[in-house]
Amino acid sequence: MTRSILSTIRTPADVRALRPEQLDDLAAEIRAFLVDQVSRTGGHLGPNLGVVELTVAMHRVFTSPRDTFVFDTGHQSYVHKLLTGRGDFSALRRRDGLSGYPSRTESEHDVVENSHASTALSWADGIAKANELQGRADRHVVAVIGDGALTGGMAWEALNNIAAAEDRRLVVVVNDNGRSYAPTIGGLAHHLDSLRTTQSYESVLSWGKRTLTRSGAPGRVAYDALHGLKKGIKDVVAPQGMFEDLGLKYIGPVDGHDEPAVERALRRAQAFGGPVIVHVITEKGRGYSPAEQDAADRFHAVGRIHPETGLPVAPSRFGWTSVFADEIVRIGRRRPDVVAITAAMLQPVGLAPFAQEFPQRVFDVGIAEQHAATSAAGMAFGGLHPVVAVYATFLNRAFDQVLMDVALHRAGVTFVLDRAGLTGDDGASHNGMWDMAMLAIVPGLRLAAPRDEETLRTALREAVDVDDAPTVVRYPKSALVDPIPALEDVDGVDVLARHDDAADARRVLVVGVGSMVGCALQVAEQLAAHGLRATVVDPRWVLPVPAALVKLVGDHDHVVTIEDGVVDGGVGAHVGQRAAEHGIATPVQSFGIPRDFLPHASRDQLVTTLRLTPQDVTRDVLTALARG
Numbered sequence: 294m295t296r297s298i299l300s301t302i303r304t305p306a307d308v309r310a311l312r313p314e315q316l317d318d319l320a321a322e323i324r325a326f327l328v329d330q331v332s333r334t335g336g337h338l339g340p341n342l343g344v345v346e347l348t349v350a351m352h353r354v355f356t357s358p359r360d361t362f363v364f365d366t367g368h369q370s371y372v373h374k375l376l377t378g379r380g381d382f383s384a385l386r387r388r389d390g391l392s393g394y395p396s397r398t399e400s401e402h403d404v405v406e407n408s409h410a411s412t413a414l415s416w417a418d419g420i421a422k423a424n425e426l427q428g429r430a431d432r433h434v435v436a437v438i439g440d441g442a443l444t445g446g447m448a449w450e451a452l453n454n455i456a457a458a459e460d461r462r463l464v465v466v467v468n469d470n471g472r473s474y475a476p477t478i479g480g481l482a483h484h485l486d487s488l489r490t491t492q493s494y495e496s497v498l499s500w501g502k503r504t505l506t507r508s509g510a511p512g513r514v515a516y517d518a519l520h521g522l523k524k525g526i527k528d529v530v531a532p533q534g535m536f537e538d539l540g541l542k543y544i545g546p547v548d549g550h551d552e553p554a555v556e557r558a559l560r561r562a563q564a565f566g567g568p569v570i571v572h573v574i575t576e577k578g579r580g581y582s583p584a585e586q587d588a589a590d591r592f593h594a595v596g597r598i599h600p601e602t603g604l605p606v607a608p609s610r611f612g613w614t615s616v617f618a619d620e621i622v623r624i625g626r627r628r629p630d631v632v633a634i635t636a637a638m639l640q641p642v643g644l645a646p647f648a649q650e651f652p653q654r655v656f657d658v659g660i661a662e663q664h665a666a667t668s669a670a671g672m673a674f675g676g677l678h679p680v681v682a683v684y685a686t687f688l689n690r691a692f693d694q695v696l697m698d699v700a701l702h703r704a705g706v707t708f709v710l711d712r713a714g715l716t717g718d719d720g721a722s723h724n725g726m727w728d729m730a731m732l733a734i735v736p737g738l739r740l741a742a743p744r745d746e747e748t749l750r751t752a753l754r755e756a757v758d759v760d761d762a763p764t765v766v767r768y769p770k771s772a773l774v775d776p777i778p779a780l781e782d783v784d785g786v787d788v789l790a791r792h793d794d795a796a797d798a799r800r801v802l803v804v805g806v807g808s809m810v811g812c813a814l815q816v817a818e819q820l821a822a823h824g825l826r827a828t829v830v831d832p833r834w835v836l837p838v839p840a841a842l843v844k845l846v847g848d849h850d851h852v853v854t855i856e857d858g859v860v861d862g863g864v865g866a867h868v869g870q871r872a873a874e875h876g877i878a879t880p881v882q883s884f885g886i887p888r889d890f891l892p893h894a895s896r897d898q899l900v901t902t903l904r905l906t907p908q909d910v911t912r913d914v915l916t917a918l919a920r921g
């Protein structure tokens with residue numbers, strides 16, 4: 294049996310050493326490998342199937358790491374990893390396995406580890422400027438950015454700068470597959486479409502050169518005239534206005550699955566010696582029919598699937614999203630002023646049913662969370678109540694908009710944050726761990742962390758009733774828990790459990806935040822087993838800290854708070870601060886996520902590592918109590 298070509302690839306030099314006639318087979322092997330491996334581990338199968346030929350061509354034309362490769366979002370870097378010596382995908386996105394994104398600790402060929410979209414061109418601009426100043430001006434920076442990521446504002450801030458320097462060796466590869474998850478929205482998508490659908494100017498010009506110059510002097514005259522009409526022809530055959538108007542050289546569109554054509558385009562870009570756009574047309578999910586036929590999102594991000602059918606091996610675990618999806622439709626039916634906004638993630642955040650029933654009241658703004666937040670402030674000014682549904686970590690980039698456009702103007706906007714807390718296997722920048730600490734300082738903002746389905750539904754209904762301040766409802770990337778009923782409601786704070794048999798024992802108040810309520814209940818049981826009195830409460834609306842909770846703090850000898858967010862400046866910190874402001878000296882011991890960036894691992898592994906299991910928390914509380 295002939296040895297596979299892929300098995301001979303250890304470094305990009307091996308890729309460059311391949312004969313052109315081997316490249317189709319290499320692409321086929323890579324696709325087979327990706328389907329086989331990612332179907333076992335889950336991951337970004339569709340995006341990586343779409344960049345096989347592109348990534349091979351990049352490594353054949355440029356010399357990484359001497360030339361720097363930057364992948365926007367980085368979810369499409371599996372092929373790059375394969376071509377740079379990382380062939381063991383068996384533990385992709387798992388502890389001690391390959392990250393699902395570029396990782397500097399894995400390879401010198403990896404630079405950007407941040408999986409937030411639209412940052413690559415800024416990285417590239419900075420690297421290119423450093424190259425210039427550090428005597429490396431002969432090196433190229435090659436940034437791959439998707440059509441979706443191009444809808445993010447940062448990309449245009451960067452392009453504006455990139456276009457300003459004529460001799461900076463920066464190649465922007467626009468990986469245009471026409472989709473984010475769903476088809477990419479907006480004017481940019483239309484423009485890319487117009488570039489995609491008209492035959493490229495370059496191919497018309499090369500046709501003219503071949504045909505006219507072969508027909509003697511008259512033909513040469515005609516070709517010279519044609520070439521002289523360059524601008525006019527461009528506007529006719531390929532309105533490349535947008536990029537060219539910015540002063541950027543444009544090459545394309547190129548069939549992104551024709552490896553020799555991509556190589557030719559990249560070599561032209563390489564020879565150009567200045568900032569240049571290479572517009573590559575690809576297909577997300579290419580070569581894998583279940584993905585090619587998937588109308589939803591072409592297998593953008595999959596869990597474990599059957600490699601032949603593409604069907605999920607296990608049903609989706611993300612019950613919290615389904616509850617939101619159902620409740621927002623119920624709210625929409627009784628509240629015609631409620632509208633929904635997504636940042637290119639309609640399906641993943643659960644807005645598809647709402648869009649189905651109220652197609653005029655849902656807005657996909659592209660990967661543009663900043664725009665989503667401020668346009669929501671505009672909608673609120675106009676009499677609507679917008680619900681902005683994003684993953685928690687992605688709201689980080691819209692902090693200023695939440696603060697200065699929504700909160701400053703007391704706009705009734707509701708932010709629904711999915712994937713809040715530890716997400717684990719999706720990498721450091723995907724953990725939704727910063728929202729509570731970040732938003733705690735926003736004046737007027739109210740944040741709810743539901744503990745189960747009923748409190749999530751209630752929080753959503755309460756949130757949309759607030760029309761003079763931002764509200765936030767956040768929930769985790771995990772299975773929905775069983776209902777956790779309250780024993781009593783103390784001015785908005787739910788009392789969930791009381792262990793007060795030991796009459797004279799010290800009284801410990803255990804405050805569970807959202808998905809950590811289950812842990813809080815177990816900690817209280819274990820503390821009671823150690824002879825303490827323990828009460829478990831869930832404030833539900835955790836920020837600002839409710840007055841009733843501050844009072845409860847004063848009624849206890851020791852307070853424990855447990856949250857699925859950074860502990861620095863988190864809910865626990867604010868509980869302690871509010872209590873101190875009221876002259877309450879009860880010690881508050883806060884448990885949560887340290888502010889360090891976390892490795893990709895399962896949520897459970899991270900909980901254990903961070904000592905957030907009930908056993909760990911109990912042990913630490915007993916130690917603190919013993920110290921007195």
Ligand SMILES: Cc1ncc(C[n+]2csc(CCOP(=O)(O)OP(=O)(O)O)c2C)c(N)n1
Pocket residue numbers: 340366368369408409410438439440441442443468470472473474577593636637638660662687690
């Ligand atoms: C700031 C931000 N918002 C949302 C996402 C979620 N997200 C990851 S990839 C993706 C679509 C990217 O589309 P595109 O850039 O076209 O790349 P493709 O997957 O098509 O290759 C989205 C919305 C993100 N990573 N970062």
Ligand SMILES: CC(=O)[C@@H](O)[C@H](O)COP(=O)(O)O
Pocket residue numbers: 366368408593594641712719723770
């Ligand atoms: C790359 C990106 O940001 C998204 O594709 C994200 O990884 C999806 O996360 P879930 O798999 O949790 O929906």
Ligand SMILES: [Mg+2]
Pocket residue numbers: 439440441468469470471472473
């Ligand atoms: Mg795309």
